[in-house]
Amino acid sequence: MFTLAEENYLKAIFHLEMESEGEVSTNAIAESMDTKPSSVTDMVQKLAEKKLLTYKRYKGVQLTAEGKKVAVNVIRKHRLWEVFLVEKLNFQWDEVHEIAEQLEHIQSEELITRLDKFLGSPDFDPHGDPIPDKHGVLKRTEKKLLSELKKNQSGICVSVKESNGEFLQYLNKKKIAIGVKIYVLGKEFFDGSMVIRVGGEQFFISHKIAENLYVQTQK
Amino acid sequence: MFTLAEENYLKAIFHLEMESEGEVSTNAIAESMDTKPSSVTDMVQKLAEKKLLTYKRYKGVQLTAEGKKVAVNVIRKHRLWEVFLVEKLNFQWDEVHEIAEQLEHIQSEELITRLDKFLGSPDFDPHGDPIPDKHGVLKRTEKKLLSELKKNQSGICVSVKESNGEFLQYLNKKKIAIGVKIYVLGKEFFDGSMVIRVGGEQFFISHKIAENLYVQTQK
DNA sequence: TTTTATTTTTAGTCCTGTCTAAATATAAAG
DNA sequence: CTTTATATTTAGACAGGACTAAAAATAAAA
Known part of the structure; x- marks a missing residue:
């Protein structure tokens, strides 16, 4: 269908379009x-010839609907494979990117349909990024502080606000890592402290912690 | 390490060397x-330059030890992925070859180590072909008629001797298909009939059936 | 509004892997 | 042991993708 190089260009351009509106330079x-x-x-x-993007000399490019479709499909494959690598083969979330970069180019609709099913149709990859569905629809997500979540909401840990050794050690001890899902079971009004569940464990965290942790949530 | 084209050549030459001794034309x-x-x-x-095979003009080629190593590794990956596709993603054994042709070129030692473990270190792929171990050692196997097996031996169904509709229907009914493992639980001397186990089921088969089915066995 | 700096494009080259057409070896046949 | 057929190799070309160096637009500064 498309060459490896073409797919990589479309993917990169798609990501750049997400970051900033308008043409990509x-x-x-x-x-x-x-x-x-x-x-x-x-x-x-070449991609303009193939109607995958529009190109004006010295002005930059913009993906067409078709170009976006291809890009999103590659991203879908990438993220599904990452879930496979972490969930099934027990890789760490930070070891899978390179391998997924290769796997994302495997050509087979049926393979991806079955892989998706095998993995239980996950909504997020191990980095907390949303996985587009087979029609290319990306769930709209929002990055917030954990402290902004209400009771019974959940989010996927994607980054920390201010990083310091002791805080990271704390996270480590509590098994909180990037890609891990955090459920808010309860929240106290007077001090903003929370009871959360991470994996099988549930425990108490202070407002100070909750205010230093970014999570990705569905909109 | 090696390009896709190089790997494909080495693999093809390896298979040709298996089929007939001496140089490959x-x-x-x-x-x-x-x-x-x-x-x-x-x-x-080019491959001769890289010492992956020896080449004499007009005489053909022969893989070096290094060349064989690369080829066997590709075959190992191919067959492991086939097991994955059939066992985990529920593909039919005859649908997986094309996809495995792509997956076999993914570069990551660690990935294959983990995939192998995840699949329970299988000895055979869904077609009944042996899977080389990580050192490139191919279990020596032999193709025999099921009727040649003794009590308590087992083999993997790889082909039929004489094919006809009724026979194939019988096999279908009994869930005997290419890649399926057959255990010989008992054997009668006077008529050569057998009791075998296939999957969860065990049942009786006549000598006529056993004589028409090829199985692959370890040597 | 010139001048200068930056961005983008073109022209020409290279490498991989493929092809066709022509040349050269080897094998088979008379 | 020539002649003919077949197998193999060389030479030259091309497409995909990348690069360098030089030219042309655009943007920023004076």
């Missing part, structure tokens, strides 16, 4: 793909 | 890979 693409601007121009012209 | 490679002899000559010269 040649230089931005080159930097994000660790390649030269002249190579980008070449490829971008 | 340019034309044989071209035919098996559905490419032109001139392309084969080009690639073969």
Whole structure:
């Protein structure tokens, strides 16, 4: 269908479009793909020929609906494979990216349909990023502080606000890591402290902790 | 490490070396890979440069130890992925080859180590072909008629001797298919009939049936 | 609004892997 | 032991993707 290089360009451009609205510049693409601007121009012209994006000289590019479809599908595959690697093969969440970069280019609709089912149709990958469904629909998500969640809401840990050794050690001890799902079981009004569940364990955390942890939630 | 094309050539040459002893001819490679002899000559010269095979003009090629190692590793990956596709994703054994052709080129030692473990270190793929271990050691196997097995031996169904509709229907009814493991639980001397186990079921089969079914066994 | 700096594009080259057409070896047949 | 057929190799070309160096636009500064 599409070559490996084409898929990688479309994916990179898609990510850049997410980060900032409007056209994506040649230089931005080159930097994000660790390649030269002249190579980008070449490829971008080919992709424009194929109607996967619109291109105006010196103005940058924008994906067409078709181009987006291809990009999102690659991202879907990438994230599903990451779930497989972590959930089934017990990789750490930070070890899987390179392998998923390869697996995302395997061509077979049926394979992905079955893999998705095998994994229980997950909504998020191990980094907390949402997995598009087979029609390319990306669940809209929002990054908030854990402290902003209400009782009975949940989110996936995606990053920390201020990082310091002791805090990271605390997280480690409590088995809180990127990609881990956190359920808010209860919340006290007067001090903002929470009771949360992480994996099988449930425990108490202070407002100070909850205020230093970013989670991704469905909108 | 090696390119996709290089891996495919080494794999094809390895299979040809298995089929017939001695050097492998340019034309044989071209035919098996559905490419032109001139392309084969080009690639073969590059592989000789890299010491993956020995090449004498007009005489054909032979893999070196290093070349064999690479080829066997690709075959190991191919067969492990086939097991995954059939056992975990519920593909039929005859639907998996194309997908495994792609998956076999994914580069990651660790991935294969873990995949192997996840699958329970299988000895055979769904077609009944043996899976090399991580050191490249291929279990020596032998293809025999089921009727040649003794009590308490087992084999993997790999093909039928004479095919006819009724026989295939019988096999279907009894859930005997390519890749299925058959255990011989008992054997009668006077008529050669057997009691076998296939999956959870155990039942009786006549000598006529046992004589028409090829199984792969460890040597 | 010139001048300068930055971004982007073009032109030409290279490498991989393939092909066709032509040349050369080897094998088979007379 | 020539002639003919077949197998193999070389030479030259091409497509995909990338690069360098130089030219052309655009943006920023004076």
